Amino acid sequence: MTDSSGVAFVDGRFCPVEEARIPVLDLAVTKGDSTYDVVHVWQGRFFRLDDHLDRFEASMKALRLDPGLDRRRIEDVLHECVSRAGLRDAYVSMTCTRGRQTVPGSRDLRTTRNGFYAYAVPFVWIATPERQERGVSLWISSRPRIAPESVDPAVKNYHWLDIQMAQFEAYDHGAELVVLRDMAGGITEGAGYNVFAYVDDRWLTPGSGVLRGITRQTVLELLADDRVEEGHLSEEALLRAEEVLVTSTAGGVMPVTEVNGRPVGSGLPGPRTRRLRESYWARHADERWTTPVRYR
């Protein structure tokens, strides 16, 4: 079976992604109780697969979830989803759900059986390469990000109603992407991406209240010889930054050329952002950062 629209692994079996289903009684559906991770495949190679599996394991541990498969088996499943789909460039997602009650009618979380599913679909771009050439527009939402003390953003989750509603606010203002502030007004992150701003002669990215993005980590490493800081990014600093970019597994290093309707710098992707974007994609051919997909 080769299904280029995507292949899923659910309930212990592989199937075309369009046929994959999870039970309506899974607490992932009724309570948003799950964690997930997404890795990508570029030109037949996983990018930083071990880092994604490490983060997935840490997220499951933090939420007291057990997928019922060990790391090697999960890795095999991811390879097989991509291989069966025959995809060279893919978005590969893995999720562990709280699952269903084993005791009918009970609400005791200790008697649930956790679930696991994964799928590979064609590469997903938050902003297409053509769009990235011009840069994307960003809106700073008036809706604060859910407090990290309530839902830890470092544990990758689908608890996204703050982000989703903020994204609608961005559309209402004619912007493509959104970023949310924390309760103290500091910039955090957006719908699947971290944010970097080049301001006051250094790159600055929020140091807390965000997912530790693997793309963010890659950019920090690429900037190791430059001035870069993880810390407080204020709205004011973001609005006067010379360059702004967002980072995600789903699209890489994406230039932002407009914030709240105002041009960033010249209004075109800046030279530092362009260089970073090139170095980021160059790493995808480097064996130190990639794992070849085991195609059958």
Ligand SMILES: Cc1ncc(COP(=O)(O)O)c(C=O)c1O
């Ligand atoms: C809320 C949030 N922030 C940041 C990111 C970027 O993380 P990564 O670079 O690991 O894809 C994601 C990825 O989905 C995310 O969901």
